[in-house]
Amino acid sequence: NTPASSVIQKAFRCSGCVTGVSPVNSRNFSHILRSCPYKCDRHTVLLETEDRYKMEVKKSLNNKRNSLAFNKSACRRTDHRERSNVDNYQEREEAEERDVFSFKDAE
Amino acid sequence: MFKNKRAWFSQSVSRRVCDLWVAEGGMITDLFTADYIFSEDACNPDTQRIYQSLDYVENRITVFHASYLSACEKSKNNRAVSVGHFVLPPAHVQKDIKAEFGCFIWEKEDCL
Numbered sequence: 122n123t124p125a126s127s128v129i130q131k132a133f134r135c136s137g138c139v140t141g142v143s144p145v146n147s148r149n150f151s152h153i154l155r156s157c158p159y160k161c162d163r164h165t166v167l168l169e170t171e172d173r174y175k176m177e178v179k180k181s182l183n184n185k186r187n188s189l190a191f192n193k194s195a196c197r198r199t200d201h202r203e204r205s206n207v208d209n210y211q212e213r214e215e216a217e218e219r220d221v222f223s224f225k226d227a228e
Numbered sequence: 229m230f231k232n233k234r235a236w237f238s239q240s241v242s243r244r245v246c247d248l249w250v251a252e253g254g255m256i257t258d259l260f261t262a263d264y265i266f267s268e269d270a271c272n273p274d275t276q277r278i279y280q281s282l283d284y285v286e287n288r289i290t291v292f293h294a295s296y297l298s299a300c301e302k303s304k305n306n307r308a309v310s311v312g313h314f315v316l317p318p319a320h321v322q323k324d325i326k327a328e329f330g331c332f333i334w335e336k337e338d339c340l
């Protein structure tokens with residue numbers, strides 16, 4: 122078929138564009154779209170651009186975690202420090218960990 | 229139209245739109261239990277926080293623009309409106325998409 126019709130055909134079967142197939146929501150949309158072989162150009166570019174963005178965020182999340190892990194080990198090595206100092210360190214660490222929150226444990 | 233559906237709304241979403249969701253049988257819940265995550269501003273702190281979360285980065289959550297609700301209201305049935313056209317990506321991603329495809333569906337009025 123001619124390219125024009127294949128473009129229309131693609132949008133017609135792109136699971137990011139069609140409706141009513143299965144209840145799509147904020148939880149399953151990314152998975153449904155990623156596993157769709159008929160993605161239209163717009164949804165293809167959307168995924169690619171989002172993935173680049175997510176890579177950057179992942180890197181900064183890891184740096185944050187590594188710096189957390191490093192502080193943790195540093196904290197244990199100098200245990201002669203009095204208790205209170207270590208305790209409020211825990212609060213600060215939990216606060217930082219909450220930034221890197223995940224809904225995983227909520228399900 | 230939104231019976232038994234649970235949504236979380238960013239501060240950027242107007243009261244009217246939230247009321248529409250509830251009027252059509254939808255429930256408003258928190259980020260952890262919501263099926264739908266709606267915002268109208270990718271730069272709003274509560275929306276940016278989602279884009280920085282582990283769940284967003286690991287593809288477990290997608291933010292939709294709240295104008296999806298008014299589109300459903302206009303068409304009087306949410307079966308006909310594809311929520312996939314209302315994905316609200318981070319501002320940086322939006323810039324690249326607009327460069328290639330032009331305005332987003334919710335920008336149609338002010339973009340022309």
Ligand SMILES: [Zn+2]
Nearest residue numbers: 135138161164
């Ligand atoms: Zn599509």
